Amino acid sequence: xxxxxxxxxxxxxxxxxxxxxxxxxxxxxxxxxxxxxxxxxxxxxxxxxxxxxxxxxxxxxxxxxxxxxxxxxxxxxxxxxxxxxxxxxxxxxxxxxxxxxxxxxxxxxxxxxxxxxxxxxxxxxxxxxxxxxxxxxxxxxxxxxxxxxxxxxxxxxxxxxxxxxxxxxxxxxxxxxxxxxx
Amino acid sequence: xxxxxxxxxxxxxxxxxxxxxxxxxxxxxxxxxxxxxxxxxxxxxxxxxxxxxxxxxxxxxxxxxxxxxxxxxxxxxxxxxxxxxxxxxxxxxxxxxxxxxxxxxxxxxxxxxxxxxxxxxxxxxxxxxxxxxxxxxxxxxxxxxxxxxxxxxxxxxxxxxxxxxxxxxxxxxxxxxxxxxxxxxxxxxxxxxxxxxxxxxxxxxxxxxxxxxxxxxxxxxxxxxxxxxxxxxxxxxxxxxxxxxxxxxxxxxx
Numbered sequence: 001x002x003x004x005x006x007x008x009x010x011x012x013x014x015x016x017x018x019x020x021x022x023x024x025x026x027x028x029x030x031x032x033x034x035x036x037x038x039x040x041x042x043x044x045x046x047x048x049x050x051x052x053x054x055x056x057x058x059x060x061x062x063x064x065x066x067x068x069x070x071x072x073x074x075x076x077x078x079x080x081x082x083x084x085x086x087x088x089x090x091x092x093x094x095x096x097x098x099x100x101x102x103x104x105x106x107x108x109x110x111x112x113x114x115x116x117x118x119x120x121x122x123x124x125x126x127x128x129x130x131x132x133x134x135x136x137x138x139x140x141x142x143x144x145x146x147x148x149x150x151x152x153x154x155x156x157x158x159x160x161x162x163x164x165x166x167x168x169x170x171x172x173x174x175x176x177x178x179x180x181x182x
Numbered sequence: 183x184x185x186x187x188x189x190x191x192x193x194x195x196x197x198x199x200x201x202x203x204x205x206x207x208x209x210x211x212x213x214x215x216x217x218x219x220x221x222x223x224x225x226x227x228x229x230x231x232x233x234x235x236x237x238x239x240x241x242x243x244x245x246x247x248x249x250x251x252x253x254x255x256x257x258x259x260x261x262x263x264x265x266x267x268x269x270x271x272x273x274x275x276x277x278x279x280x281x282x283x284x285x286x287x288x289x290x291x292x293x294x295x296x297x298x299x300x301x302x303x304x305x306x307x308x309x310x311x312x313x314x315x316x317x318x319x320x321x322x323x324x325x326x327x328x329x330x331x332x333x334x335x336x337x338x339x340x341x342x343x344x345x346x347x348x349x350x351x352x353x354x355x356x357x358x359x360x361x362x363x364x365x366x367x368x369x370x371x372x373x374x375x376x377x378x379x380x381x382x383x384x385x386x387x388x389x390x391x392x393x394x395x396x397x398x399x400x401x402x403x404x405x406x407x408x409x410x411x412x413x414x415x416x417x418x419x420x421x422x423x424x425x426x427x428x429x430x431x432x433x434x435x436x
Binding site: 044078113 | 190193195221223228230231232233235236241246247250253254255257
């Protein structure tokens with residue numbers, strides 16, 4: 001990206017700062033940048049476009065009402081949005097009130113995802129890593145993450161010991177981390 | 183420091199929000215005091231974010247954007263920005279409130295001390311004025327330069343006189359005498375406080391000046407003694423602990 005183009009793309013922190021001042025255009029820009037991530041995560045978990053839209057609306061309204069909940073110094077915005085969307089969608093799935101204070105969610109993630117190109121590269125690498133994961137491990141990880149099942153529920157469903165489920169969940173997450181370290 | 187190994191798997195479950203019951207409470211308590219485990223939790227959430235991104239690829243319908251922007255336009259925008267409610271957020275406010283409280287306490291103490299000081303100064307000034315007045319009064323009685331005049335009946339010769347002013351509650355006594363006869367060198371007059379009960383109490387040894395005048399001011403006396411009479415005897419120059427002669431003068435309270 002050339003310098004001229006770089007100046008045309010305001011950083012996430014700048015947009016969030018503008019949102020704090022009530023700048024609706026900044027909110028629209030942020031939506032255009034990350035609505036796909038939020039919607040995709042919600043849709044994957046909920047499997048229903050209407051419900052996913054509701055979660056999408058709720059997540060961005062939360063950001064509009066409380067932009068200070070995202071602290072740019074403590075994480076990257078797309079990663080933070082992905083995690084709070086996952087929590088809200090699981091709450092929605094389980095028909096329970098949200099127990100997560102979004103301001104308490106700090107997400108530390110290695111890869112930079114400031115541009116579309118970087119995000120696409122990261123996503124490809126994630127999918128590649130998941131592709132190398134043993135099917136049983138990937139299945140456990142996805143049940144825990146996208147279905148919100150507890151390790152006990154997963155153990156019941158798979159017939160695997162609890163300890164094995166816990167180990168697979170953690171080691172699966174660490175595999176993703178390792179793919180972007182170093 | 184490193185992550186506590188026994189908590190590694192529970193941390194992953196906690197990040198996913200699937201750790202329940204006592205395990206969850208215990209881990210929350212542990213996290214409050216363990217920075218490495220908090221850091222690991224943040225990284226696990228980062229790992230989760232990566233996993234979430236694997237779902238990318240879907241795009242919300244166009245009307246979703248319009249729905250959001252319409253909602254935002256209708257949303258009453260509050261002045262200022264709602265603040266992040268992290269645990270450390272109230273600290274500056276608490277510190278400011280504490281400082282304000284301390285300032286108020288010190289201010290009140292300072293005001294109280296100033297008030298006490300002012301009162302003490304006023305009291306001291308009053309006492310100083312009273313003391314000056316007392317000194318003037320006493321000097322009038324006791325100064326050698328004071329002209330003493332005893333008024334008697336016309337054509338009556340001057341008679342020895344004594345006047346005692348006794349304040350029982352303070353054990354203080356002022357005695358003034360006039361026209362007393364001169365005594366031999368080895369003799370002196372002694373004033374006695376004769377209580378309602380008990381032996382006479384010595385109330386001062388004195389010699390009159392050349393004009394027969396004498397003053398006794400606050401001799402050492404016990405406090406609270408009820409005086410029935412006062413008397414004067416002639417005693418050895420150094421005084422006596424008990425009268426050794428008959429009283430020359432005696433008087434009762436008025």
